Amino acid sequence: MRFDNQWTQAILRRVRDLTPGIREFTLAPEGGASPYPTGAHVVLRVIVDGKQDLRRYSLVGEQPMDGCYRIAVKREDPGRGGSRYMWSLPEGARIELAPPDSFFQLSRDASEYLLIAGGIGITPIRGMATALLRRGAKFRMLYGGRTREEMAYLGELEVELGDRLAVFPDDQGVRMDLAAEFARLAPDAEVYVCGPLGLLEAVKRAWAATGRPRAKLVFETFGSSGRFASEPFTVRVPRLGVEVQVPANTSMLDALEAAGVGVLYDCRRGECGLCAMDVLAVEGTMDHRDVFFSDHEHEENRKVCACVSRVAGGSITVDPAFRGDAGLQPGKSALWPSAIPAAE
Numbered sequence: 547m548r549f550d551n552q553w554t555q556a557i558l559r560r561v562r563d564l565t566p567g568i569r570e571f572t573l574a575p576e577g578g579a580s581p582y583p584t585g586a587h588v589v590l591r592v593i594v595d596g597k598q599d600l601r602r603y604s605l606v607g608e609q610p611m612d613g614c615y616r617i618a619v620k621r622e623d624p625g626r627g628g629s630r631y632m633w634s635l636p637e638g639a640r641i642e643l644a645p646p647d648s649f650f651q652l653s654r655d656a657s658e659y660l661l662i663a664g665g666i667g668i669t670p671i672r673g674m675a676t677a678l679l680r681r682g683a684k685f686r687m688l689y690g691g692r693t694r695e696e697m698a699y700l701g702e703l704e705v706e707l708g709d710r711l712a713v714f715p716d717d718q719g720v721r722m723d724l725a726a727e728f729a730r731l732a733p734d735a736e737v738y739v740c741g742p743l744g745l746l747e748a749v750k751r752a753w754a755a756t757g758r759p760r761a762k763l764v765f766e767t768f769g770s771s772g773r774f775a776s777e778p779f780t781v782r783v784p785r786l787g788v789e790v791q792v793p794a795n796t797s798m799l800d801a802l803e804a805a806g807v808g809v810l811y812d813c814r815r816g817e818c819g820l821c822a823m824d825v826l827a828v829e830g831t832m833d834h835r836d837v838f839f840s841d842h843e844h845e846e847n848r849k850v851c852a853c854v855s856r857v858a859g860g861s862i863t864v865d866p867a868f869r870g871d872a873g874l875q876p877g878k879s880a881l882w883p884s885a886i887p888a889a890e
């Protein structure tokens with residue numbers, strides 16, 4: 547593991563409930579927190595089902611506060627277990643973390659920015675808003691959630707951002723008009739979005755329809771959300787004579803790895819496509835949860851990203867691309883250390 551020597555002990559200095567389902571954790575690492583780029587994350591060692599595992603959480607705020615990092619974790623009871631572990635920690639608990647890193651950095655050279663956050667996707671966007679405000683940049687922020695009460699940091703954002711902030715609670719029936727928002731942006735404007743899959747897909751479609759450069763749309767996903775609730779299903783690999791049950795709280799990729807099937811992966815968030823497998827047959831309904839393949843490719847059902855996508859009510863038969871000839875061992879990432887699940 548590339549950062550074996552970089553793990554730091556941290557004390558959980560403070561726990562604060564932001565909403566009924568989102569809790570903020572203030573972590574004081576030994577030696578103090580390091581500055582980090584806006585949009586960065588930290589990796590924490592968590593315990594899931596009695597075993598050590600890793601989870602990546604976006605850092606809240608533009609910079610450390612009083613020598614501490616802040617993260618916010620949404621409790622996902624049907625999730626993979628990382629959030630349940632975090633929510634079980636009392637103030638004063640010790641936890642190991644790796645230094646901040648970022649795959650979601652805010653540029654400095656656009657004349658205008660649009661930030662879009664959905665649900666817990668607010669965590670990296672929160673610091674971007676502060677950074678743009680401090681720079682005096684031209685920007686707006688769109689923030690959606692189920693209800694106002696479930697939208698973390700909403701009150702403080704309304705005070706800080708004033709009319710730069712537009713709020714879209716689902717229960718009030720207010721929807722983002724993405725086409726109108728994009729139409730009024732400057733030609734070199736950049737859009738940063740973090741939220742659930744449905745929001746990301748809508749943003750990608752609306753952005754593509756504008757004909758603007760793809761590189762000006764920057765997004766980060768939480769690869770665990772889909773169109774259907776997660777439920778158990780069966781995955782078969784006829785070439786290897788393998789049939790594996792995938793529990794509701796486990797990814798297809800993890801289930802295949804546990805069965806000794808070599809699978810290449812990197813992001814584990816449905817973004818890079820490295821884990822894509824050929825689909826030979828599907829019984830039930832495919833729930834494609836990646837943002838790597840297009841809508842058209844999802845409809846074709848010929849490829850599946852095993853790290854995030856699932857089947858609702860049935861089984862899938864696949865052929866993994868990995869054939870053991872790349873010098874990799876089953877269960878190892880090709881591109882450590884980004885191969886860490888995002889928060890769930």
Ligand code: FES
Nearest residue numbers: 812814819821853
């Ligand atoms: S899409 Fe990147 S590992 Fe699955």
